[in-house]
Amino acid sequence: MQPEAGGTAGIFTGKRVSPWFILGLVILEIIFAMTVNLLFFEQGTFNGVNRLTRGYMNPTLCAGLLGLLVIALLYLMTIVRIPPSDLGLSLKKLLAGCLWTFLFWIAVNALSISFALLAGADLTMNKDLAAYPNEVIGQLLGQLFGNALLEEITFRGFLFVQIYLWLTRVNQSSSRIFRAMLLSQMIFALMHIPNRIYGGLSGMEFVYDFLQLVILGMLFALIYVLTRNLFIVVGIHSLLNVNQAVWNSSYATAATFICILLMACILLLLRRKKLHKQKSVIHY
Incomplete structure (x- = not known):
């Protein structure tokens, strides 16, 4: 099952909303992020649910579901009146998203194991998968149905697309996409400031983290x-945030970054090849 690599119109066919709605989303995101990190997480609001469900429904999932309700359902779909399909939520693409997420997971595991073997490291099974399956599954669910899903809907499905639709003065498609990526993903990185403050980042660590978020956000937007x-991006985003490697390896995160970059490069090559083929047919 091959993802559609040709053309870009498919994700930019929705309506262009008022810039006030875009500003409203940014303000709502700031309020939500500060409330979750500095209030709910700080006071352990969701800890009871986490204990009751034995880790399957952790604080990340609880916060993500709350965000989906407030930001995606109430604000974007009800107030701004954007249909789910215009936010990238098309059920007919769910199966392909699941399949490509699984293949991506296999690629990450294979690459991380290869790095470990080349470095001469001993391979041991990830004991957390067997000893704490509920917590491991809960972490993944917290991303797939919470944090990663919410961020992809907000920053790739809505913000990136809307900024592209508003850049009408930029005639060249590739330049317009790049500018939309850069602007939207800088906002994406800025929205993580409350979370990073809560996590204790400061100084150059903060700068490196910001640049990393911008680059990752642009790669996610490019893959979209x-x-x-x-759904493919949600899956990749989830596997980046949660280590689901079968083997204990210090190379899992690096392998995930490399797989994301390789996937983007391969998709770009496929699209370039398809466009070249289409031009050859037209000239013929």
């Missing part, structure tokens, strides 16, 4: 453009 499937 090339595949037209937001």
Whole structure:
């Protein structure tokens, strides 16, 4: 099952909303992020649910579900009146998203194991998978149905697309996409400031983290453009945030970054090849 690599119109066919709605989303995101990190997480609001469900419904999932309700359902779909399909939520693409997420997980595991073997490290099974399966599954659920899903809907499905639709003065498509990526993902990185303050980052660590978030956000947006499937991006985003490696390896995070970069490059090559083929047919 190959993702759609040709053309970009598929994700930019929705309506252009008022810039006040875009500003409203940014303000709502700031309020939500500060409330969750500095109030709910600080006071352990969701700890009871976490204990009751034995880790399957952790604080990340609880906060993500709350965000989906407030930001995605109430604000974007009800107030701004954007249909789910215009936010990248098309059920007919869910199966492909699941399949590509699984293949991506296999690739990350294979690459991390290869790095470990090349470095001469001993391979041991990830004991957390067997000893604490409920917590490991809970971490993944917290991303797939919480944090990662909310961020992809907000920053790739809505903000990136809307900024692209407003950059009407930029005629060249590639330049318009790049500018929309850069602007939207800088906002994406800025929205993580409350979380990073809560986590204790400061100084140059804060700067490096900001630049990393911008680059990652742009890669996620690029993959969304090339595949037209937001569920693929949600899956990749989730696997980046949660280590689901079968083997204990210090290379899992690096392997995930490399796999994301390789996937983006391969999709770009496929799209370039398809466009070249289309031009050859037209000239013929």
